[in-house]
Amino acid sequence: MTDFTTRRTMMVDTQVRPSDVTKFPIIDAMLTVCREDFVPAMQREAAYMGENLDLGSGRVLLEPRTLAKMLDALAVTNDEMVLDIGCAMGYSAAVIAHMAEAVIAVEEDETMAAEAVEALAAAGADNVVVHVGPLSDGAPQHGPYDVIIIQGGVAEVPDTIKDQLKDGGRIAALFMQGALGEVRIGYKRGTQISWRAAFNAGAPVLAGFERQVAFQL
Template sequence: MTDFAARRTMMVDTQVRPSDVTKFPIIDAMLSIARENFVPAAQREAAYMGENLELGSGRVILEPRTLAKMLDALDVSNDELVLDVGAAMGYSSAVIAHMAEAVVALEEDEAMASEAQEALADAGIDNVILHVGPLAEGAAQHGPYDVMLVQGGVAELPLALQDQLKEGGRVACLFMEGALGEVRIGHKQGGTISWRMSFNAGAPVLAGFAKEKAFEF
């Protein structure tokens, strides 16, 4: 019988804390959410590895360090509404739900969304709304959002998502340029988002988040 609780503690002690993530709500959430219940059954043994977990079709569950550092930089508070873009099987949403007032978990893969719904219910998490639809379109009917995170690589943030971020809101995106990526935190002021570099990470670029092709004559 695998001791997942011990692995969870080890994940926090070896991947999260050494990355300068010390905020109690993040540590607490990552210690209390059973990550193994939010990954495909065949990958439970790999749930606590310090790398992205492949889901196929260019989708991943971001490594614990990347998610923790994103949340650290965003500093989510308990009166905020968060859009979790590409929630997959719900792990990131479950973690964010620990620190936010409510989370809208956006997922376009219906099979993953239904697994997320089940895993969240089993974990007794009741402040997450699952929204099934294209990731690049967001979930406007539940917005606007105080905070957004994108669970995968982007070349640019689609306009629909930019529009759903509140004035004064914050967003974390992993911008990929070739094989190298950097997480940037965006702040929306005067209707536009200004970005600053936060840390390096990597993930495949999500469908719908590649650069628009420039028009050529």
């Protein structure tokens, strides 16, 4: 019988805390949410590894360090609404649910979305709504949002997503250039977003977040 509770504590003590993530709500959420319940059954044993977990079809569950550092930089508060793009089977949404007022979790893979609904319900994350649709569309009907977080790599963030961020809101995205990536935090003022580099990480670029090539005659 695998002791996932011990593995969860080890994940926080060896991957999260050493990465300068000390905010109590993040530590508490990552100690509480059972990561193994939000991965494919075949991957349960690998749930707490310190690397991205392959979910197939070019999708990954971000390594714990990356998610924790993103949330640390975003500093989500309990009166905020968060758009979680690419929630996969719901782990990120379950963690964010511990610190936000509400989470709208977007997933375009219908099978993963259905599993997310089930796992989130089992975890008691009743302030999360799973929205099924293209990741690059977000969920404008529930916005605008105080915070947006993207669970995968991007070459650029579509305007459709930026438009769903409130004036004064924050967005975290992992910008990939080849094999190298950098998480940046964007701050929206009026219609403009100013980006600041936060830390290095890596993940496959999500569908719909590739660089758009301008059409030329």
